[in-house]
Structure formats: C-alpha cells, structure tokens
Amino acid sequence: MTQGFFYPRTASGRASLLPSPPWFYSGDLLTVEYRTDPAKVAALLPAPLSLADEDPGAVALIWADWQSCGASRAELIDPVRSQYKETFVVVRCSFEGRTFSRCVFIWVDKDFAMLRGIHQGYPKKMGSIHQTRPHPMPQGAPGFASGAQFGATLAAGDRRLAEAVISLRAPSESAGFVNGHPMAHHRVYPSIAGGGDAYVELIESGAEQVQIGETWSADVDHMELFDSPTEELADLSVDEIIGGYYRQIGVVWNGGRTLARLEG
Amino acid sequence: MTQGFFYPRTASGRASLLPSPPWFYSGDLLTVEYRTDPAKVAALLPAPLSLADEDPGAVALIWADWQSCGASRAELIDPVRSQYKETFVVVRCSFEGRTFSRCVFIWVDKDFAMLRGIHQGYPKKMGSIHQTRPHPMPQGAPGFASGAQFGATLAAGDRRLAEAVISLRAPSESAGFVNGHPMAHHRVYPSIAGGGDAYVELIESGAEQVQIGETWSADVDHMELFDSPTEELADLSVDEIIGGYYRQIGVVWNGGRTLARLEG
Amino acid sequence: MTQGFFYPRTASGRASLLPSPPWFYSGDLLTVEYRTDPAKVAALLPAPLSLADEDPGAVALIWADWQSCGASRAELIDPVRSQYKETFVVVRCSFEGRTFSRCVFIWVDKDFAMLRGIHQGYPKKMGSIHQTRPHPMPQGAPGFASGAQFGATLAAGDRRLAEAVISLRAPSESAGFVNGHPMAHHRVYPSIAGGGDAYVELIESGAEQVQIGETWSADVDHMELFDSPTEELADLSVDEIIGGYYRQIGVVWNGGRTLARLEG
C-alpha cells in the first residue's frame, strides 16, 4: 500500500513532492492590468468557455513572490522548499452565465510549484522571475510610499519575456479586477496511446482565508513583452494600460470542484 | 479551438511546453546496479504489481546526460531547450506474469523533462545532476579506456542525495539487466475535490529505434546514498554492488498503452 | 581611453560588472554566534593579525538577504541585478592593539557580489543560500513575534554546508558582537608568473550610514555544519552557542584604507 499526494508514492508518503492540500501562502503581488484585442483572449478560451461580458480584452500580468507550505509548516524553516516566484497572465471568461478568472500562461521557479499547477490546471513552465522587494531601510530598496518604484522581470529559455516598472501612487482598496473571480481551469492528461486526452475536465477553484495587507495603486512607468519562438505571451499585445497595483496577501488553497467533464 | 500537446493550449499550439511525441534522444548513461532488501522494493510496488521472480532486490541507479527534441528538431539548435540531465532509480516488477522495469524515483533539471515524466508516469522532481563526460582530449577528461574514471552526483533541495565513481573495465555487450524491460508505470491525476485520484492507470511504454554505441563494464569505486527529510532514496540501501556500466545510446519514445485502468 | 570600475573597461564604462562605490544595501540578517576552539580561529589569521583579546573563539555565522545598488539606483528596478543572498563567517582579530572583525569564509549567489568581494577582501565563492523571510500575512510565513521561527541554509558544490533554525525571543538592542567592528581583510592578487602574490595588503573598511530596523534576539533551535571535501567551514566546530539574532538593516559601503602593505 503506497501513499502520498500526486507522486512519488511510497509506504510512508515522505518523499512526495507535495503534501496534500490545504496549501498555505504568504506573498507579494505586483500587477499590471491592460487591454488587448478581445479576439486574442477569445482564442485562448476553449469550449465550453466564452468571453466575459464586460471588458473582455482585459488582461492581468502578475508577478508574485511567495513563501508557501503544507499543514506541517515544515517547509518554512527549510526555505529552499517554501520560497518561489511566479509570473502569470490572467484573463476573464464566462461559463454558464458566471464570470471566472483564468490563467492562460504562467512561469514558476520551483518544481513543487510546477506540480501544484498541474493539479490546479495552471499551465506552468519554469522561468527566472524577479520583482523588487519593499524594505523598511531605504538605502537599497523602495518602501511603501508614493512614488516608490518596483520593477519586475520574467525570462524563460534564456530569453527575457516581460518586464514592468511601476510607481506606487496611493493606498488602494483594490488590486485590480481581472484576477478577482474564482479560477476556471482545464485539467488535462494526454492519452498515453496518443490521439487526444485520457482525462479532461473544467474545474473551479478559489482561495480561502484570504487576508489582505498593504495594497497600493500604481502608475505603470514601463511595460514590455518580448517575443520568443516558444511563447505566445507577446501576442497578447498591450493596447491600453488599465493600471498597476502592489499588494501583500495571505491565502489558503484547498482544492476545487469539477464544473464539467469534457471529451478528450 | 485550441491545440498543443499537454499545455498550454493555444490557437497555434506554438507555446506548448512539449511537442507531441515521438521524442528523440541521444545521450550517455552511467549505471550502477546493486541489491537491496527485496522487501524495500516490494514496498514501492502498488497493486497490481508484485516483485519480479528473479533477483527481486536488484536496483539500477542511472545518470543520463541527454539531448532530445521533437520531430521538428528545432530544439537541437537552441540547446537550452534540448539538453538536460537526469538521475533515476529503476527496479523490476511483475504484472500478469510478465517482467517490467519501473522507475521509482527520478530527478531532472529542465521543465520539459519534468512534464514529459508526468505524461510517461515517471515521478520527476527537479535536481542538480552532474556526470563526467568522456572526451577525446585527455588533459581534463577521461576517454573510453580501461581504468578511466567517471563520477556522478545528484542533489535536490540543496542536499547531495547520491554520488558514484566508476572505473571502466572493458567493452561490454550489456549495460545491466534492471532497466532492460518495458516500463510499467502508474499514471495518476489526483482529484481536484480531494479524496483520491480522478484518474489512475497502469501503463506500459518502451523505447523504439534503440541504437547502441560505446558500452563498457565498470568497477564501482564509490557509491553513497545520503539521507534527506524529503527523500526516500537512501532507504534503498546498497547491500551488494552488482556492477557498473557506461553506455552511449540513441532512442525514440512514441507513447505506450494502457495495461489496466485502476480505481483512484 | 577606457573606463569602468574593475572590469570590463570600455569607452563608456557601461558594461562594467560593478559601478564605482559607494554601494547601497538594504536587507535582513540572520545571525548565530557561537564559540569554537580559539586555536581554530588563530589558524585562520595570517600575519600581522592575532587573536582578539576577549572571547577569541567567538564566531558569527550570518545569512543575509540583500537588495543593493550603485548611485544610479538603476539596479533596483531590474532586480536580477540588485537581489542577492550570502552566508558568511566572521571572527574577530587584533592588529596594532585594535580589534577588528574579519570574514574568513563567504558564499554569495550573484557575480556582482562575488566581484565586490574580491575588491573588499571577502573570500567569496558561489553558493545556494536561503533564509526564511518575515511577512505580515501569517498563512505561509513567520512575522516579527516572539516564538516565530526562521530557517537558513547554505549549499555549495551540490552539498549542504550549514543550516540553522532560530526562534525569535524579544526585541533587542544588539544583533551580536562578533561582526561589530571594522573589517580587517587581506586583499591578495597572485602573481601571474607563479610563486607568490603580485600584490598583498591588509585593509580596513566599514559601513557608513548604517540604519537599524527591527532587531530581535533569538533562541537557536538547530545549528549544524556539514563537511565537504572543498570546504573547511565544519572545522570551526560549534562548541557552545552564544545566541541568535534577526535584524533589518540599511547600509552604505564606500571604500576603505590600507592598514599595511605586505610581502607577497
């Protein structure tokens, strides 16, 4: 009898790359929201999803600097196992009359984060992700103050894919609207024999026990997406900046539910 | 309509982390075969698998230094996308009277290799993997000659997990027997709602178009497995060394077939 | 005419790996102070240095998580160029009747930090360094509170070299005494012809514009040094824990002065 969430499964379950949910997160999010051509968003929404009714071309490009752990919290004192960064692209979509958020591209920098994504339906690749950290000492860091600048970059395959610089404007209630709905993701598992998927479903999941800290609106001083032969991020061209945000957050993720079983 | 093998899926499929199989590989394998307590192997074999009839405690610890690509071969000239290394642990097992090989632990150093593993049923984590490379110039490298020494190391989570040193003995027909059967792997996809798996199957897959190059038997000068709070590799303790091998190989992987659908 | 601090030097100086000092730093320091055999410290002090008069076997093992920049502050918004981590070992020594701190071993994770060290006389190698970060949201991180646990690890050459876990006890004026003096470092440049050094000097340097933030004393719950064939850190064995500390700090470094020119 073997046990362990996802894999590897062993008698004790100790070697499993992931503990069972719930998973616990504390981190900082740097967000740039912008508008692209809604047709480009629609092209990323497979059936049975459709474009959101309002502002369907809105996109959120989000950098996140996390510490996370399972229920034992053991990862927190061996921080190579708890710290990771990610950059992800969120759009909105509609399913059966409800509006969902949906991550269409995402890069992370640790294996446990990549495997979580496969469970949650995030299409995770590995990348090199950096974002400026706030610090109370001003010598080599910005603080939480109007005009403080934060930069963020993403690279994968030894190519820079995105960069942004924001300047904090004022404390804010909101950190944007694109990533504010439950996530609607496809979970897919290709068939081992080829020719389609062995398993496909549309699932919904969301954050629990959300706790919000410092939240600032920001001006977007700079934002650039770069082309790559293996990426389509730059195709979501930046037609109009909506706004920038910086937020500290704590959150728990504890599974989701199937919205629809689909044909592979 | 979106396309792309596994994910992300887009209108063009260009951003997909993996091309569809077949996948093409050329590389070098450094193998140490040893015996551990068969009960430890049995503990890693979930139903419906059982211990192999002969030499059931045999284990192969294998380092591999690969270049690989899809049918377009585009990865080969952007080598950050084709080169990767892995260390994996293979045992044998029995299913319906046939003997299979089975990978019980594996570490790789690139995301595309990790995602391939999820498709193929290899329980891949990320690690830091190194093995000495043969080179025709002797100043800073061994060649293919009796007595030439090759080292290999594996680390994950900033801990060294395994190291081996072998000395080539003589050209050999064989590179060991543990990794010589079709692979029998579980493919699992945990349920998004918790409480078991949404999809589980036992699959069989194997290599096609295998082409064998230099193959040497070797003495195992050194072999050590190290403990880690998140690994169980060292529990497969080295009771008796069987032998060492070095081999150059080319291979194609093009899917497999389901042996049994299982309950999640 | 080429310009640029250290190298490479070009007509514009733009490609230089380092801007000219001053260099500006904001970061978090996790410190464990302990006593080892003073003879082991003495063995690391070349002439003309000698052991400090009081508590000569005291050692500080310090993890630091930095953002840093030059006068332009350009690095701060391209954070791959400003963020780095380091683990360093500090002892004290005496020169001409004054007590100095001295870094005897240090690992960093960025090239610009390594090159700064060669300028400043820090014997920097590259390593993989992690330390728990405080965060205001408790889901996946400790905060500044009594009992909050922080872990720290160091690896190099794919081997873990050190790990520590501390629990915050109470706000503190002090963050230890070992790293509290100006640094006395040897700057050496081996002769290109072999047989000694082309240039050797003993220099003194220190921090300017030091600004102290949150500072906590801590219990040291765990502390272990690991052996490696290429390191001597573990030889500075932990005979007695003095104490643990966590501190946020901002500082400027702007050069030093020669204490003594030495024979190579």
Added chain:
Amino acid sequence: MTQGFFYPRTASGRASLLPSPPWFYSGDLLTVEYRTDPAKVAALLPAPLSLADEDPGAVALIWADWQSCGASRAELIDPVRSQYKETFVVVRCSFEGRTFSRCVFIWVDKDFAMLRGIHQGYPKKMGSIHQTRPHPMPQGAPGFASGAQFGATLAAGDRRLAEAVISLRAPSESAGFVNGHPMAHHRVYPSIAGGGDAYVELIESGAEQVQIGETWSADVDHMELFDSPTEELADLSVDEIIGGYYRQIGVVWNGGRTLARLEG
C-alpha cells in the same frame, strides 16, 4: 601560516576555490569569426595596446564547453567542480611590434572559472551558456558530418545576448585566426581607497600542451547579438561574417609573464 592559491587561505589550503596552476582543460569550441568597424575594436584597447596591423576589425565570438581540473584531477570525478561553459569575445592587438589576442568580454557559469579569469585578466561575468553537443547517436544530436548543425546561445541578467547556428562544412586544419596568438590582458585591482587602481599590469599568457582533435570549418547560418543595458557586446556589430569553426581541444594553462607594469 596560511596557504592556498588566491583565496580563501587556511592552514591546509583545502578550502581554496582554486588549486595552484597548472590547470588542465578538455573541451569543445564553437567559433564564429566576423569583421566589425576597427574603430570599435580600437576603443576596447587601452594603452599601451594598439590595433593589429592586418584585419584589425576581426572578432572571434567563441563558445566553449569545458571540463577542467588541477594537478590532483580530483575535480573530474566530482563533475560539478570540473564542468563549465563560457562565451568569449576575442580581438587582436599589437604591443611592441608583436600581435596578441585579447579577450574583451567573457561570460562563464561557475565560480572557479570566474576567479581564474580574475587571475588571468579575463573580464568574466556569470552567464547562462549553451552549445549543441556532438554525439555518435543521431536520434537527438548532430554528429561530425557535413551539414550537421550546432547552435549556441548566451544569456546574462535574464536577457539573451548572443546566438549563433553553424553547419559543418568539411574537416579543417584551422579553427580561425583571431584567437591564435598569445593573450595580452590587463590585470587590474582597484584601490581600496578609491581613485584608480592599486595594481595594474599588462601580462602575456598562452596555452601549453595543446592537443587538437576534430576540427571542422562551418557555414554560419545565423548570428545575432542582442542589446542589454549592462552590456556592450552588441556594439561590436557584425559587418561581415568571416567563417565558422568547430574544434575539440585539450590544453594546459600554467601562468604567464608580465609585459609591462602600468600606472593605476
């Protein structure tokens, strides 16, 4: 009494990041030679160097995939300590009527290689470097054959800086002429007090015991240099391709000699 080449220096010398020379290398070099504006080369040649008399705008952009070690050869069986890659840019220059090669920019991926460069006068930064490897099995790699394609890429600071693709043409005696002379490098050590250098010299060094293996001329199918705010590589614009080469080589480096002591 402490010992050890460069640093750190200890009683045993065991922890030294580098063994004393000689250093031993085996590896593969992928070279693209091209012409740029000679004025751009001249701008990288500080006094007392001047442009080479013939073909003064010739540049070699070279990728190298090395294994290296000291006299003990211990690094070879712990290959994380022996394997590294580098990309470097070589021009020629004239000093006292002799022609020298000179490395003006270079990136490596290991700390020991970076420290060697500081000793040898190579202006080394850290980068991410990849080049296609030849392999006897054709499934996932090119071999030594006419038309076989090899790619090479360089990134630093999460930006791609250079990429090239060559196709082997025919076995060749030569692997180019730009990197064929003894190296003339400045060794600099900035003053700790600011305001110039504490030590500067022009040195000459070269390879010993050079052993040449497979050498092929090649067509340059693709070659691109990319801009970066912290690099000047792209300023050496590719006006005319001279040729491409692939070579396997073994070499020993054992110090050099001072050509001129210079004012700091």
